[in-house]
Structure formats: C-alpha cells, structure tokens
Amino acid sequence: MSDTPASKRLDIIRMKGRPTVNDYIPQIFDDFFEMHGDRLYGDDGAIKGGVAYFKGVPVTVIAQVKGRDLEENKASNFGMPHPEGYRKALRLAKQAEKFHRPVICLIDTAGAFCGVEAEQRGQGEAIARDIMEFMTLKTPIISIILGEGGSGGALALGVCDELAMLENAIYSVISPRGFASLLWKDASREKEAADIMKITAEDLVSLKVCDHIIPEPAEGAHTDAEATAAAISEYIFGALQRKFQKGLDELLNERYNKFRAIGEFTV
Amino acid sequence: MLDDIFSVVRQRWGSSSPERDDSKKPDIPKDLMFKCPRCGTVSFSEDFNLNGKVCPSCNYHSRLSARERLDITIDKGSLQEFDKEMVSKNPINFPDYEAKQQALRARTGLKDAVITGTAKIRNKEIVIIVMDSHFLMASMGSVVGEKITRAFEYATEHKLPVIAFTASGGARMQEGIVSLMQMAKTSGAVARHSEAGLLYITVMTDPTTGGVTASFASLGDIIIAEPKVLIGFAGRRVIEGTIRQKLPDEFQSAEFMLENGFVDMIVERKKMRRTLAHLLALHEQKGGAFDE
Numbered sequence A: 001m002s003d004t005p006a007s008k009r010l011d012i013i014r015m016k017g018r019p020t021v022n023d024y025i026p027q028i029f030d031d032f033f034e035m036h037g038d039r040l041y042g043d044d045g046a047i048k049g050g051v052a053y054f055k056g057v058p059v060t061v062i063a064q065v066k067g068r069d070l071e072e073n074k075a076s077n078f079g080m081p082h083p084e085g086y087r088k089a090l091r092l093a094k095q096a097e098k099f100h101r102p103v104i105c106l107i108d109t110a111g112a113f114c115g116v117e118a119e120q121r122g123q124g125e126a127i128a129r130d131i132m133e134f135m136t137l138k139t140p141i142i143s144i145i146l147g148e149g150g151s152g153g154a155l156a157l158g159v160c161d162e163l164a165m166l167e168n169a170i171y172s173v174i175s176p177r178g179f180a181s182l183l184w185k186d187a188s189r190e191k192e193a194a195d196i197m198k199i200t201a202e203d204l205v206s207l208k209v210c211d212h213i214i215p216e217p218a219e220g221a222h223t224d225a226e227a228t229a230a231a232i233s234e235y236i237f238g239a240l241q242r243k244f245q246k247g248l249d250e251l252l253n254e255r256y257n258k259f260r261a262i263g264e265f266t267v
Numbered sequence B: 001m002l003d004d005i006f007s008v009v010r011q012r013w014g015s016s017s018p019e020r021d022d023s024k025k026p027d028i029p030k031d032l033m034f035k036c037p038r039c040g041t042v043s044f045s046e047d048f049n050l051n052g053k054v055c056p057s058c059n060y061h062s063r064l065s066a067r068e069r070l071d072i073t074i075d076k077g078s079l080q081e082f083d084k085e086m087v088s089k090n091p092i093n094f095p096d097y098e099a100k101q102q103a104l105r106a107r108t109g110l111k112d113a114v115i116t117g118t119a120k121i122r123n124k125e126i127v128i129i130v131m132d133s134h135f136l137m138a139s140m141g142s143v144v145g146e147k148i149t150r151a152f153e154y155a156t157e158h159k160l161p162v163i164a165f166t167a168s169g170g171a172r173m174q175e176g177i178v179s180l181m182q183m184a185k186t187s188g189a190v191a192r193h194s195e196a197g198l199l200y201i202t203v204m205t206d207p208t209t210g211g212v213t214a215s216f217a218s219l220g221d222i223i224i225a226e227p228k229v230l231i232g233f234a235g236r237r238v239i240e241g242t243i244r245q246k247l248p249d250e251f252q253s254a255e256f257m258l259e260n261g262f263v264d265m266i267v268e269r270k271k272m273r274r275t276l277a278h279l280l281a282l283h284e285q286k287g288g289a290f291d292e
C-alpha cells in the first residue's frame, strides 16, 4: 500500500463512508464528555472537544469534525474551524495542563475557514496562539491526522510531541486544488499537484514531520472502521507510554527541537 | 488556507509587484509615476519617494525594501547582520526552484526574504527582523523560518527585545510542508523569548498575510501597523469566492484590524522610529517604585 500515489489517496480519504471522529471517539475512548465554547464568542461545531478515559487514563480529546452526511456537515461547517474553534481548543488544552491530562488531537480538515467573520474574529491570531501555546503546554500532546491535514488550520492542532498519520492521510501546506490553481491557474489539475507536493505519510516521515504511520485496512479505513480504530488505539497507547516516561523539561525540549530541526538550508 | 494568496496580492497590488516580468513590455510610467493600489491616485515617483513612499492622497504606506526600512529605522551603521549567506535548499525537489531563487538573488541583491541582526534605535540595543516582499513575496521557507528562529534565540540568550517588521504573502509553496513547519518553529522561539519576560514588538507592513499572520506576526506583545496596509489570513479572492460577492476595499486593512482588536496602534512611517524608541525606553524601566 505504501506505493499508492498521493492522487489515489485523495480518492480514498474522500470516500463516502470514511470514518470520522464521530465514529472513532466512541470506539477509542470511554465516557467521553463533550465540552462546548471558547468563553469568548461562541461554540464551533468544527472542533469537538472534551474529556474521556483512554484505557482508564483521563485524557483531553480535541478533534476536527468532518460530517458523515449533510446534516452533520452543516453543524460542523465541513470540518473547517472558525477562530472560536481554535480558541476552544486552546481553552481545553490549558484545562488539560491544569489537571495533568495528556491531550489527544485528531486532525481532519481541509483548512481553517476562509470567510469575512473568520477574518473579523482573527483567524490568523487564533491559529498563531494555538501554535505558540501548544509549543510550551506542560503535558504530553499526541496528534493524529485521520484524513486531510490542510495547512495552518491543521497545524493549529499539530504542534505535538508525536505526530502520527493514518496510512492514506495527507498533510500539506495548501490544498492540492489550491496549489494547482496557484501554479497552473487550473484547480482541476489537483491530482497532478498532489503527486508532486510530497504530502503522503511516507513523504512526511522522510521530511521528519510525521513520526508514525498507522496502517489502514487494505482498501482503506472505510472498509473496516473498527479495525482502524483499534490501530489508532494501539498507537495512542504506545505513544502515551513513551511520553509518560519523560520528565517535563525533557518532553518540552524534545517538542521544541522536533520543529526546530525542520528546514533545509546552507549557511 | 493560503489558496491564491499570491495571485490575490499580485492582482491587487500589481503595479508595485516585484514578481512581474519587466522584460515583457516597456513599463515607462512605472519608473516615473506611482499609481496607488489603494486609491488609484497617480503621483510623480519623485514626489512619492520624497514622501517616504506614502501615497500623498490616501496615506497608503507602500512597500519598502528591507534596506530602505533599516535606513529609516535604526541608528546609522548599527546593524550587525546575522546569517548573511544563508540560502534555501530544495526540500521537496520543486521544479526550477533553485533557478528561480538565483534569478531573484541577482535581481534583488537579497539571499532570501528576511534580514536579521542586532541593531540600535536611539542607542538601545535590539534584535531586528525585517522581511522584504521583493523576494518571492517574502513567503516563509526554510531560510525565513531559520533566521527568525535564530534571531529570537539570540535575543532570549542575550536578554534583548525583538522588533519585527513583517511582510509576507504567506507560505512558500515551493518548500511544501517544510514551509508550514516554519510557523511552528518560529512561534516556538517566540514562546521562549516571551517566557523569559522579554519584549517583542511586531510592526505589520504591506502585506502581512497567510502563515506569517497565523504565526509570529500575531504574537507580539505590542502590534503596530502602518496605515492602509493589507493584513489578513485568507486571500481576498478565496473569501469572495466563498461568499460570492465583492468585499469592501477596507476589508483586511490595518484599520480593519485595529477596529476588530488585532492591532494595538497604527503608526505613520515618519513617526515609527520615534514610537519604537519610546516603547523601548518604557519597557527598559521596571515598574513598581517611584524615585525618591
């Protein structure tokens, strides 16, 4: 499966019936209590957050919600968060820090929402704040990209101690569609764009952005949501064990250095 | 998120865009005249330049090169530049990226889109960061990310304030995901500088957009903007495409950001150095006691 081109993976992650966080959360976590609102403006359905048990350990879950049908998508704005979503995420992350709970971020977004109100309420500032605060958050953070990891809207939940990707997930600086329209003034060439952008899990491991690839069933996660959820659980279990062994300073230094090391230049 | 930001910037600010291929048509008025992208007023370049590259009609503060910015901001000869020779590699083997960079280096005299170093403003030592939109629209690639990160790390280690003049079209597409990660890297360095209790002032200049807005540019203790400049996250055309209507001119301007609470103050270019000097002086003094 590892030689599946990015363009083909784009089809797989867009497959109707690909599991979303609404499928995964009940399978991976116990007693999930959802928390609402950023305490500043409102509640954003594109980001679902709350507390739960993971194998008996209390955790905070912050997840981007792609809808499984039109109804869900209306409620979650097709998984594209507004600033209040990012501010809710930060509030819950700070709460996790206070109560010494690890944070599990589930990423699945085409990107932060681009709109008039999003700009008025400071989309850029909201994302920047998450990135900065997550960088020094005094508790382990594990992030997993389930499908689409679109740009800064994904990175806001992607500053972490370990980043994992489902086998067919992608992570990119701009959507392949946006890339194609930028480069060739032709958005319909997105597949071609996907194949040159280096956005597959394997590409991102080689660029040291992604730390682990979580295998999917042979034809993709949609063929067996339960098996995929089990694979995600297994990964989270291992990742938390690795992070729990570390002292706080070591954890934070490694997190800083993980991002510090990315960049290719000569002096 | 950055869909189309470059083309939007180019389209909107086309007359002053350095990305345009000048060889295609004789651009006679371009040298003699300045057409303001905000209000459309045409003025003689000489008058416009004498006015500090500010539109005499609407006060739009147009783009400066990093060298021009340093000249009007810091004490003469005080710059000790960091990482002068740093250049990007081609992390995702993007077609023609090296050639494009080389051509730009020859044309602009810059190695990449940012100059960093220590400098003085009215004899107060600072670390200064100045982005230059004439190099690939000051998009953030490996060099921009690394130089800014090193500048903050130096400032943290030497207990110095940082002043950053931001300008950027956003991410550098040619570096793919590596570009995106510079947002995290720079913000991490800002966080450590901030935790050390040190001052960071952002000055947003034209245009501050995309991934730079969504990282270190928005994280200053004090955020200043120049009048009428473009500040935003998403590209205007993307938003117009979503809502299917044209946006008003003032959308994503410095004034719009002030009104919505994301900028502390708008400061005219001719008062910038003075303002920065005052703010630096105020922060040098620790509060909590009056003189005897």
Ligand SMILES: [Zn+2]
Binding pocket: B036, B037, B038, B039, B040, B041, B055, B056, B057, B058, B059, B060
């Ligand atoms: Zn004007």
